[in-house]
Amino acid sequence: MNKKKLNIISLFLFLFFFCSKSYAGYDYINISNPFLNKIPIAITSFKNVSKDGQGKETIKEIEDLLHHYIKYIGFFNIIDKKAFIQSDEKIGSISSEINFRDWSSIGTELLLTTIVKVDKNELRLEFRLFDTFKSRLIVGKIYRTKIANKRKTIKTFCDSIIKRLTGKDSIYNSKIAFVSTVGKGAKEIFVCDFDGYAPKRITNKNSISVSPAWSYDGRKLAFVSYEKGEQQLYIKNLITNENSVMNFNGITIAPEWAKGSNTKLATTLSISGDQEIYFINTSGKIIKRLTKNYGIDISPTFSPSGKNMAFVSRRSGSPQIYIKNLRDNSVRRLTYTGRYNTSPSWSPIEDKIVFESVDNKKKEINICIINADGSNFIQLTSNSGANEAPSWSPDGSLIAFASNREGVSRIYVMNNMGTEQRRLLLYKGEQTFPVWSPANIKW
Amino acid sequence: MKKYRIRNNYRVYYPYFILSFVAHILFFFMVTYSGSLHLDYSQIKPEIIDVNLVSINDKEKSSSTSIVNKTQDTKTQPSEPNVVYEKAGDKEKAIPLNKKAPDKKKRIDSKERLKNTLERFKTESKTETVDYSNITTNTAIAYGTAKIDKKQVLTYKQKLAISIQRNWVYSKYFSKNIKHKEVRILIKIMPDGSVNEIWTKKKSGDNYLDETAIKSIQKSIPFPPLPKGMSFYNIVLIFTPEGLR
Numbered sequence: 001m002n003k004k005k006l007n008i009i010s011l012f013l014f015l016f017f018f019c020s021k022s023y024a025g026y027d028y029i030n031i032s033n034p035f036l037n038k039i040p041i042a043i044t045s046f047k048n049v050s051k052d053g054q055g056k057e058t059i060k061e062i063e064d065l066l067h068h069y070i071k072y073i074g075f076f077n078i079i080d081k082k083a084f085i086q087s088d089e090k091i092g093s094i095s096s097e098i099n100f101r102d103w104s105s106i107g108t109e110l111l112l113t114t115i116v117k118v119d120k121n122e123l124r125l126e127f128r129l130f131d132t133f134k135s136r137l138i139v140g141k142i143y144r145t146k147i148a149n150k151r152k153t154i155k156t157f158c159d160s161i162i163k164r165l166t167g168k169d170s171i172y173n174s175k176i177a178f179v180s181t182v183g184k185g186a187k188e189i190f191v192c193d194f195d196g197y198a199p200k201r202i203t204n205k206n207s208i209s210v211s212p213a214w215s216y217d218g219r220k221l222a223f224v225s226y227e228k229g230e231q232q233l234y235i236k237n238l239i240t241n242e243n244s245v246m247n248f249n250g251i252t253i254a255p256e257w258a259k260g261s262n263t264k265l266a267t268t269l270s271i272s273g274d275q276e277i278y279f280i281n282t283s284g285k286i287i288k289r290l291t292k293n294y295g296i297d298i299s300p301t302f303s304p305s306g307k308n309m310a311f312v313s314r315r316s317g318s319p320q321i322y323i324k325n326l327r328d329n330s331v332r333r334l335t336y337t338g339r340y341n342t343s344p345s346w347s348p349i350e351d352k353i354v355f356e357s358v359d360n361k362k363k364e365i366n367i368c369i370i371n372a373d374g375s376n377f378i379q380l381t382s383n384s385g386a387n388e389a390p391s392w393s394p395d396g397s398l399i400a401f402a403s404n405r406e407g408v409s410r411i412y413v414m415n416n417m418g419t420e421q422r423r424l425l426l427y428k429g430e431q432t433f434p435v436w437s438p439a440n441i442k443w
Numbered sequence: 444m445k446k447y448r449i450r451n452n453y454r455v456y457y458p459y460f461i462l463s464f465v466a467h468i469l470f471f472f473m474v475t476y477s478g479s480l481h482l483d484y485s486q487i488k489p490e491i492i493d494v495n496l497v498s499i500n501d502k503e504k505s506s507s508t509s510i511v512n513k514t515q516d517t518k519t520q521p522s523e524p525n526v527v528y529e530k531a532g533d534k535e536k537a538i539p540l541n542k543k544a545p546d547k548k549k550r551i552d553s554k555e556r557l558k559n560t561l562e563r564f565k566t567e568s569k570t571e572t573v574d575y576s577n578i579t580t581n582t583a584i585a586y587g588t589a590k591i592d593k594k595q596v597l598t599y600k601q602k603l604a605i606s607i608q609r610n611w612v613y614s615k616y617f618s619k620n621i622k623h624k625e626v627r628i629l630i631k632i633m634p635d636g637s638v639n640e641i642w643t644k645k646k647s648g649d650n651y652l653d654e655t656a657i658k659s660i661q662k663s664i665p666f667p668p669l670p671k672g673m674s675f676y677n678i679v680l681i682f683t684p685e686g687l688r
Contacts, residue, residue, distance in 0.1 A: 026629065026679040027596070029604045034613035034655075034684055075616055107662060109612065128496065133658050140496025153491050166617050397616060 038077035041110040042084065042103060042132075043067065044091045048116055055118025055147075062116065062125070062150050069158045070112075072195050073171060074397060074415045079108050095130065095137055103132035110138070123147050127157050129164075139164050151197075169439035171393045176400055176436050177202070177212040177221060178411055181429035189223055191238075194393070194436075196411075196425030202236065209234075210433060213255050215262045218441040220282075222255040222265055233267060235282055239443055246284035251275060254299045259306030266290065266300040266309070277311060290324065301346045301353075303372065310334065310344040310353055310372075321355055323372060334374055341368075343389050349396035352416075354380075356388050356401075367401050369416065380418030389432060392416075394439035400424065402432040557598045595670035602667050603678065611659035613684050619649040625683040626653050628660065632676040636665040644679060656682040 043066065046059050070076050084091070085102040092098040093113040103111050115126040123146065129139040139161050143153045155172045162170035174194045182188045182201075187208045192199040202221065203209045209225040221236045233246040233255055246252075250270035258264040263282050268275050272289075275296040279287040291297040295314035302309050309324045316333065319340040324331045335341040338357040345354050351372035357379070358365050365386040370377045381387040384405040391400045400413050406423075409430040414421040424434070626647040631640040641660055646653055660680065669676055 026677050027600065028679050028681060029600055029607075030681045030683065031604060031608050031611065032683045032685045033608060034611045035609050036612040037614045039612055039614055039617070075614055104661070107610075109658060133661060137496065142494040142496060144492040145490060149490050156491060156493065395616070
């Protein structure tokens, strides 16, 4: 026994020394700062295999659309075609034709090839997405559809790329609701695609409708309207076009659906005299009172887990953002900068809150972002007039907001670092209050 | 061992049989009726016909990451790295990872600049690396020979770090949500700057991070040639995407 023990001990000792030596045998370099955060992708020209080369214009349109969609979400960097090693005709579309070294050597990590066939009204699209370093097909799809469905088809494909690469839903099937002025003083609610395409009027009340809010399944839109002279809460089913109206005595402002719910809303009511936040259900019944304090409490927004609620309160004098833990009902103040901070919107994926902040000196309103624990305060806009009502995209990568930087108020989109600010859409009237829908809208 | 007796009395099982029979029929009806009620006609003739492609001929063509670039005659001429470069250049078609060697003049310029920065670094603080000065490096394993100017090695390290970091593309949207992840990759650099071996020493638990780290190394190959006298250089690269907010 003793001999055995000794043997084991000596073996361990030997291994210990051996390991320690080999550990010290390397030099180390720490690399902690990725230089780029956009994945380089090469998109080859579409290969037209249709008879007599018909449908050139359609193909050009589809190509532009594909570039637009891939660029829009800000995950990819499309490599300029001038950098391609081979000329357009020689580039293969299927893996046996492709020389992957040609692609990895120009630094691209992804390669997207397309074969397209147009036959009168019919469209056949063959997409292949390759990993150039592993020489492997990542996503391959064939679509057969009518030309009229091209937008939807490309969206479907782009969505499948993102799902494959990130494992999460993309924003391609999401929509943005916003408020726009119509005619003389009326404000109506509109809905458009994630990239501002095809704005569609939802309300037709000839009065003021504001504060749209999407239900979890994206089928219902809650909003506040002044149609009958006083504030009423409407819930519109966007599929059946049914309206349900709720009338509470007094003020009703800024409804927001509870996290993951299609039946429960949080909204500010003044039934107790003071403006407080309540949970109500879709038939107008009050479920629970959430705030109880002197001074108004408005604009509820919920954390991804639904356990916390951020809201605006005037309990300390000026409007500031507070966070309430819905479990133990504790409340803490989040913002201290600026004159006042309003319109909080909690990121759908992480503990970050974006809000608008009114500066004391500059007389401008800016979009700012802060972690839910109060750290990492960053101002995202500057020197661009009033930037208001921020709203997160469902994947937490983009922020939509309203700004009057061009004189009239319009809707803009930026990524969550504040870069790449661009106008969402050009539409008559003034647009405010953008609200991004959940990821998968099927209508 | 016990022996079990099989009873021949089938009557015992009649009620079970009847129950099962009824349950089957009930289940059958339920399935057929519920199916016909929820039949969605739009699913029979969809707007877009969507077919998934599966690759058949992509069987590990060249996906091996363990051996990226093998130049056989590297050890023979450690003192004349330029010759090796030319040879590697000839093979560019076969081994396209060998990019063109940087100009000698430029290299000298950058060397001087790096020397200056090095002195500054010395006075200021530790450089990009973790302070491993407490660990006695076994130079025989790290560089091959023990008599090498440490300054030169440090400059070389600096160059490596810059070139790899410049090629590192990493997006947090593609990665798993894990806190404090790091991947350690061991590479063996030959005198001409080519890489003989890439080996993931410690995975991070997030495939995406591991892949981007390897890609960044593959993109920066070939590295500048090793300082004179070094027959090879084993180095561990620690990637931590903490620079992202």
